[in-house]
Amino acid sequence: xxxxxxxxxxxxxxxxxxxxxxxxxxxxxxxxxxxxxxxxxxxxxxxxxxxxxxxxxxxxxxxxxxxxxxxxxxxxxxxxxxxxxxxxxxxxxxxxxxxxxxxxxxxxxxxxxxxxxxxxxxxxxxxxxxxxxxxxxxxxxxxxxxxxxxxxxxxxxxxxxxxxxxxxxxxxxxxxxxxxxxxxxxxxxxxxxxxxxxxxxxxxxxxxxxxxxxxxxxxxxxxxxxxxxxxxxxxxxxxxxxxxxxxxxxxxxxxxxxxxxxxxxxxxxxxxxxxxxxx
Amino acid sequence: xxxxxxxxxxxxxxxxxxxxxxxxxxxxxxxxxxxxxxxxxxxxxxxxxxxxxxxxxxxxxxxxxxxxxxxxxxxxxxxxxxxxxxxxxxxxxxxxxxxxxxxxxxxxxxxxxxxxxxxxxxxxxxxxxxxxxxxxxxxxxxxxxxxxxxxxxxxxxxxxxxxxxxxxxxxxxxxxxxxxxxxxxxxxxxxxxxxxxxxxxxxxxxxxxxxxxxxxxxxxxxxxxxxxxxxxxxxxxxxxxxxxxxxxxxxxxxxxxxxxxxxxxxxxxxxxxxxxxxxxxxxx
Numbered sequence: 208x209x210x211x212x213x214x215x216x217x218x219x220x221x222x223x224x225x226x227x228x229x230x231x232x233x234x235x236x237x238x239x240x241x242x243x244x245x246x247x248x249x250x251x252x253x254x255x256x257x258x259x260x261x262x263x264x265x266x267x268x269x270x271x272x273x274x275x276x277x278x279x280x281x282x283x284x285x286x287x288x289x290x291x292x293x294x295x296x297x298x299x300x301x302x303x304x305x306x307x308x309x310x311x312x313x314x315x316x317x318x319x320x321x322x323x324x325x326x327x328x329x330x331x332x333x334x335x336x337x338x339x340x341x342x343x344x345x346x347x348x349x350x351x352x353x354x355x356x357x358x359x360x361x362x363x364x365x366x367x368x369x370x371x372x373x374x375x376x377x378x379x380x381x382x383x384x385x386x387x388x389x390x391x392x393x394x395x396x397x398x399x400x401x402x403x404x405x406x407x408x409x410x411x412x413x414x415x416x417x418x419x420x421x422x423x424x425x426x427x428x429x430x431x432x433x434x435x436x437x438x439x440x441x442x443x444x445x446x447x448x449x450x451x452x453x454x455x456x457x458x459x460x461x462x463x464x465x466x467x468x469x470x471x472x473x474x475x476x477x478x479x480x481x482x483x484x485x486x
Numbered sequence: 487x488x489x490x491x492x493x494x495x496x497x498x499x500x501x502x503x504x505x506x507x508x509x510x511x512x513x514x515x516x517x518x519x520x521x522x523x524x525x526x527x528x529x530x531x532x533x534x535x536x537x538x539x540x541x542x543x544x545x546x547x548x549x550x551x552x553x554x555x556x557x558x559x560x561x562x563x564x565x566x567x568x569x570x571x572x573x574x575x576x577x578x579x580x581x582x583x584x585x586x587x588x589x590x591x592x593x594x595x596x597x598x599x600x601x602x603x604x605x606x607x608x609x610x611x612x613x614x615x616x617x618x619x620x621x622x623x624x625x626x627x628x629x630x631x632x633x634x635x636x637x638x639x640x641x642x643x644x645x646x647x648x649x650x651x652x653x654x655x656x657x658x659x660x661x662x663x664x665x666x667x668x669x670x671x672x673x674x675x676x677x678x679x680x681x682x683x684x685x686x687x688x689x690x691x692x693x694x695x696x697x698x699x700x701x702x703x704x705x706x707x708x709x710x711x712x713x714x715x716x717x718x719x720x721x722x723x724x725x726x727x728x729x730x731x732x733x734x735x736x737x738x739x740x741x742x743x744x745x746x747x748x749x750x751x752x753x754x755x756x757x758x759x760x761x762x763x764x765x766x767x768x769x770x
Contacts, residue, residue, distance in 0.1 A: 209674070210581060217577040218589070220570045224642055225595050227617065228607035235610055274516045281509040293513070295757055299521055302753040304703025306723040307742045310730060311524040314531050319735065321527065345520055369502050378504035400597070407600025409706035414727060427602040427706070434606050434710065443610075446603040453598035460598075461591050 232450045235443035247444035255421040256429035256445070259337070263412075263425060264405040267344040271401055275352030276394070280386075283360025284368070294357065300349040309343045309414025316342075335417030340425065343411040348404045352397035355470070359393040360386075362469065392467040396460065403456040407449055528746065532739040543740035548716055549725060553744065556722040559633060560701035563640030564648075567697045568690055571648030578649070579656040593649050596642050601706025608639055609711045631713030636721065639707040644697030651693035652686065659685055688763040692756055699752045702745065 237244055247253065278297060282290060300308065315321050316333035326333060333339045367389060371381045387394075409427040416423045418432065426449055433442035464471045532540060543549060577583075578590050596604065612619045612630040619630055629635045659682065667677045705723040713719040722741055729738040 213573055214577050214581055214583055217570075217574040221574060221589060221592065223618070224638075224645065225592055227611055228604060228642065229595060229599070231607045231610050231617065232603060235607075274513065277509040277516075278513040280505060281513055284503050285506045285510075287506075287510070295753075296517060296522070297513075298753070299525070302699055302703075302746075302749045303525070304705065304723050304726075304742075304745055304749070306705050306726050307528065307703070307746065310726060310738060310742060311527050313730060314527040314735065314739065315524055317735075319733075342520075346524065349521060365503060372502050381503070382505075403598050407598075407603070409600060409602040410704075410723065413705075414730060427600050430602050430606065439610075442606060446600075446606060449600045449603050453595065453600070453603075456598040457591055457594055460594065461587075 229450060232443055232446050235439060236447040238443075239440045243440050244444050244447075247441035248448060250441070252421050252424070253429060253441075253445055256424045256426045257448070259340075259422075259424065260406050260426045262337070263341055263344050264402055266341050267348055267405045268398060268402050270345055271348055271352050272394070272398060274349075275356050275397060278353045279356035279360045279390075280382075282357050283363075284365055297353050297357075298350050300346055303346075305347055305408065305410030306414055308346045309411040311346075312339055312342050312415050334415050335419070336423060339415035340412050340423060343415045344405045344408055347408050347411045348401045351401035351404060352394070355393050355397035355400070356390060359390055359469065363389055392463050393470060396463045396467075396470050399456055399459050399463070403453065406452060525746075528739050528742050531735065532743045535736040535740075539736060540740045540743070543737045544744050548720075549722075549741060551717045552720050552722045552725045553741070555633060555636070555720065556702055556745075557748075559636045559640055559721070560698050560704075563637045563644055563701050564694050564698040566637070566641055567644045567648045568694045571645060571693060571697075572652060572686070572690065574645075575649045575652035575656055579653055593646050596644075596646050601643070601704065602710070604642055605639065605707040605710035608635070608642065608707065612638060612711065630711050631719065633712075633719055635711035635713070636708050636719065639711050640701040640704060643704050643707055644701050647696035647700060648690075648693035651696065652689050655686060655689040688759060692759055695752050695756045695759075699749055699756075702749060 236247075278293075281287075282294065313320060313334050316326060316339065317323055318327070318334075320334070322333075333342070367385050368381050371385045372378075376384065406425075407427055408425075409431070412425055413428055413431070416425070416428055418424060418428060420429075420432070424432065426445060430442050430446045430449070433439075433445065544553075574593070578586065578593075609630055610616050612622070612635055614620065614623050614628070614630070616630070622629060627634075629638055664677050664681055667681050668674075672680065703723060705721075705727075708721055709724055712721060712724070714724060722745055726738045726741050726745075729735075729741070
């Protein structure tokens with residue numbers, strides 16, 4: 208009896224707080240029929256936003272991928288002092304409000320910022336232009352890949368690589384042929400989460416974007432502009448594309464968790480990543 | 487070749503693998519350039535305008551109201567998430583029911599759904615003519631464009647932190663201890679209060695802190711539903727944006743410093759808590 212009550216409570220709570228908002232996006236997007244939906248998502252300004260969003264993710268994700276692999280190699284394969292402090296520092300962007308993440312780049316590259324005068328002299332725009340959007344996105348998604356790879360590489364240990372080395376493999380061969388295949392699912396997992404956040408980031412990007420339609424508007428910013436113009440159908444139509452991306456991300460995430468069960472949060476200790484199972 | 491390799495291994499017993507200097511160096515440079523130096527700009531800028539100005543900004547009534555709202559709404563939402571998150575995690579770990587896999591997967595929706603999308607969706611739901619708002623309005627309950635709406639958005643944003651922190655811990659709980667307590671005559675409520683809850687509270691606290699920290703800085707999902715009335719429903723991150731739009735950088739950085747210091751405090755607290763529970767687990 209209490210079992211049924213608890214299940215009902217949990218499902219009701221999740222239904223109201225998670226499922227209904229998701230449903231609302233699609234219902235509102237199609238409220239005026241498929242024709243209006245198609246017009247909204249094929250409009251040139253919407254396309255410009257889609258392209259910019261893809262461009263920003265295409266720059267930000269690889270940058271954080273290289274960093275994530277490097278950080279995980281140093282932290283996962285070697286012992287050194289200050290390691291846990293370094294892990295905390297890598298997680299730092301998660302503790303920073305997105306708005307502040309955007310603001311810091313205005314303080315540095317804005318007209319009155321540290322490099323403001325220099326940039327104006329060189330006619331380079333960082334803030335209120337694409338480079339600023341990329342910087343803010345990189346900052347916000349900074350820890351995603353590293354924090355997936357660090358526990359994974361710590362758990363896997365060095366044995367495989369040491370054998371490869373003793374058989375005469377060079378460091379790079381060792382990385383490409385042994386380490387990378389070992390971490391490939393975790394890597395993909397981190398890329399997936401990092402990509403979802405870079406495409407969906409709103410607060411940080413909103414602060415540095417300047418909101419120039421067709422030039423510095425990403426998809427989430429475009430949703431906001433349409434919404435504030437009371438163009439609800441179009442706003443929800445573009446939002447539905449982002450919601451689809453979220454659903455694809457969740458699906459991909461679950462496939463990867465099924466491939467490599469260690470990726471599941473439920474299989475992992477909260478931070479240090481070592482599993483406590485004896486066998 | 488084998489003898490050569492063993493010779494190398496004997497000479498350098500610990501660092502057989504290459505690339506330590508390269509990867510650690512790259513990590514430090516990238517971290518410094520993109521995170522540490524930019525973040526330090528906030529503190530440098532803020533202290534550049536002097537302590538007096540800082541104090542003047544952060545004690546202005548409108549700023550105090552925004553900070554109080556941000557921290558109060560985040561606290562409320564995190565507490566609600568701890569309660570319902572515990573029920574959800576419990577149900578997902580202990581019981582089986584149809585579509586459980588799907589229900590488990592959707593917990594992560596707030597991580598994957600862009601905050602602006604969540605914001606307009608929640609506003610559409612809770613607006614007086616929305617699916618839920620239309621039901622609540624006759625009861626005299628207004629959610630959208632009030633602080634209650636802010637709490638709703640922050641519940642959405644923080645829920646997965648609580649559930650995902652609790653799940654592994656619940657999974658690890660030894661059910662034999664609960665059965666032993668029951669055979670010794672403990673009621674269901676007693677087993678929960680005396681056996682289960684003590685084992686869960688570090689995870690509950692961690693989940694609470696993570697949800698709280700995320701909620702305090704949240705912007706995208708809140709601004710649509712909040713109404714954004716100064717002194718009433720204006721959150722601190724929005725006030726930062728407003729000040730930036732007015733080119734009041736000193737004001738914006740002062741609020742940012744207060745928020746950063748409090749967030750870092752919460753984060754260090756979580757770390758200390760996790761180290762403490764980790765050592766306690768290790769001793770067992």
